[in-house]
Amino acid sequence: MADLNSYKGKFAEALLNPEHSRFLPTLVASAIAKELEMTVSELKMLNLHAIVGHELGSEFFKNLSFRLSEMEKNKDLSGENLSLQLRLVINPQRMKSMIIDSPTFGVESLFTSLQFFEYMKSELAMALKNDGCLLDIFSQSSKIAPFVQNLVHVFNFDELEPLLGIIATHLLDLANKGNGLSNLRMFLKLGSSPIVLPIASHKPEVEAMLVQKISGLFFHFATHKYANHLVQSADDxxxxxxxxxxxxxxxxxxxxxxxxxxxxxxxxxxxxxxxxxxxxxxxxxxxxxxxxxxxxxxxxxxxxxxxxxxxxxxxxxxxxxx
Incomplete structure (x- = not known):
């Protein structure tokens, strides 16, 4: 087994030093390839949360997913072992942190591995049902579009519908509390960019369902003093x-x-x-x-x-x- 402590030191340096951060994907991929016998406790020490939160975190998961996919094709049992360990490491609470810290690329990159795809989807669904997770995401309106866009790529229609129902409910709650105007404005823009365009060409049923979800919300805000601004924002x-x-x-x-x-x-x-x-x-x-x-x-x-x-x-x- 390679020197795990030495690797951890290099990894920490890569995270902390911008000059070395470009080496992070290669460093992590190499470690994963060599350290297939790492224990769960050792995997936890690799700080997967920090990897996903890092700007190069998506590259790490792409490398990891490619490695696992190759192992699956070759029926490599060590790949199955690593996948099992990763499942134990990436629990719902950690998944929640990954989503909040990095919704732009963190969600989609987590689901490219064939082997733990279904498991990770269930973990994500559990994380989304946590009120704090969605509220944290929607407190920053710039995160809504990439977050929902990633969900569309990850989930099929039947799985996506209840999640968007949760999203719609939380948007309504936020606006009722007086701080959800920017979030609702972002949600109304689903009728144009940045979300419906990719959906329309690939999943028209999702687009129709989004309209249905938004329709239930709109009347509530049509009688709100800021509703005119919302409509103008959508139409702009x-x-x-x-x-x-x-x-x-x-x-x-x-x-x-x-x-x-x-x-x-x-x-x-x-x-x-x-x-x-x-x-x-x-x-x-x-x-x-x-x-x-x-x-x-x-x-x-x-x-x-x-x-x-x-x-x-x-x-x-x-x-x-x-």
Missing amino acids: SGTDSTASFVMDSLSGDFRILMDHCYGNYVLQSIISRSASIDLPLFYCLFSKIKKRRVKPEANVWGREVTTTMKKTLRSKGLSLSF
Whole structure:
């Protein structure tokens, strides 16, 4: 067996010294290749948490995964032993720390090994169900997009749905506490970049499910004084689909929104800012108004929304009357 203590010293130096950090992936991969008989306690001393948190941590897991995959193909029992040891080292609490510290690359790089793929997914799901884990992630809005994007690559549709339900619930809780505005704004941007674009080309069912999850949240915020800013933030991406997406989300409660001052701002923003309108949906919304209100224009808020809608239609050479 190679000198483990010597390796640990080099590893610590590589982590602490930026000049040596570029050697970290090679150093760790070499150690893993030579130290297949390391005990669980020794593996714990390798500080896997620090590896994942390091900017080169993803390279370590790629090297490790490649090594394990090769062992699996060759039916190398030592690879099975190492995989078992890693499972014992990377427990739910450590997994939680990895996710929080490095959601951009830490999650996806953990799941490239064939041998402990299923186990690690279950560990991640357990970690995500820990309230503190999600709250810590969502306290930094810049982490939401890469985190969810990695989840899409890791989990299949059936596994992803309950996790996104948890995410949606936590976003709602955060916004209710007054500090979730930036997080909700980031979540609304799922309708454009940076998440739906890769999903749409690979997993359209996930995109549809995301819309469904967000739809349940949106009405709550449509009556919030900052809702207009949220809609504008979502629409600032320049995508033509934003208006239709949000209008579809709100269609079930359209009458209530017309009567609410902040909801009115939301609807006017959607209509006036959109580059194009989904006309079938547009007519559907008017149909809902006709069924639920005899004279929507009698209400000051409803009158403003109706006027904005009619102007939008006229600009397209169309008209609609109640």
